[in-house]
Amino acid sequence: MNILIIEDEIHAANHLQNLLSQIEPNANVLGWISSVSEVKNFMQDKHAIDLIFSDIEIRGGHVFSAFEIFPPKCPIIFTTAYNDYLLDAFQSNGIEYLLKPYDKDRLEQALKKFHRFHDHTPKTLDSSLLSLINQTLRSETKVYKTRFTIKRPKGMQLLDVKNVVLFKLDQTGLFAFDNQANYYPMHDFTLSSLEEQLDPNLFFRINRNEIINIQAISLIQSYGKDKLQISLEGISDYCLTSSHKTPEFRRWIESS
Structure with a gap:
């Protein structure tokens, strides 16, 4: 079969x-x-x-x-x-x-x-x-994710989507970060599958590895000719839009 x-x-x-x-x-x-x-x-x-x-x-x-x-x-x-x-x-x-x-x-x-x-x-x-x-x-009106269930060694933890500042993919895997710099493993997901489940009015994929929450943006600055440097609440490192995402991101923040 x-x-x-x-x-x-x-x-x-x-x-x-x-x-x-x-x-x-x-x-x-x-x-x-x-x-x-x-x-x-x-x-x-x-x-x-x-x-x-x-x-x-x-x-x-x-x-x-x-x-x-x-x-x-x-x-x-x-x-x-x-x-x-x-x-x-x-x-x-x-x-x-x-x-x-x-x-x-x-x-x-x-x-x-x-x-x-x-x-x-x-x-x-x-x-x-x-x-x-x-x-x-x-x-039907699409319903987006409001929380995730995070697997921990001693059980499960609930993570409210509204508290997530950043989803980031690095060499060790995919993680969610809140505004207290706590991080949560999201290894059961891909960044693309997350993107489909998140409210596009609140979350935007700024490059291949990061999705950010518009409500967590504290500062946006120009970075070179065609990129933007984004500071997020509770995150020490800044994020960068990819050059091909910058025009779309500008439109998104103006319309959201």
Whole structure:
């Protein structure tokens, strides 16, 4: 059985692959892709896929914007935290879903359902359902992250997004910093996946390695010909916009 995983959170993809290795040891995971553009490219190549596990909101938008263009020819099990309306739409069309967070037993149930019905009446997403779901998602107001759960050696810690001054990627990993210079490991995320989950009115990616909070900016100064030096509350080192981001950043601070 060839399986494709569509998921933009590293820990969620790893969790799924780990459970699949226990439940379906002979399954072949064709790949793990995390953005709308990657989904389009993969589906366009017409791989032999037996089953897709897919999150709904991934990097670049909703996965249905890719599925409308390249409808999957195989069943999909959605791994989602979305609202009851969409879950009802899935159920009424015989499509399985896993409501996050899910465990091994719940995944096993979904796979049993897939095996039970797939050989006789394989279920795929028809064009009318794709259109309905995509329209529904476009009409909804996007909800951005308000807090993160940070894993610590002795347990978990909650971090409110409003208290984050800076997200920074360095050689040791990705970290969040608050205005007291405390730092929090964000190793389950990529900077791109974080960017998609943060309110763009408050957070801006100023270069390849840093996302800043507009409410934490204390001073902006010119730096050379086409860069800006940004000082943030509680952060001793300044940040620099990349040259190609500077014009967009100027527009952002004026419009926010």
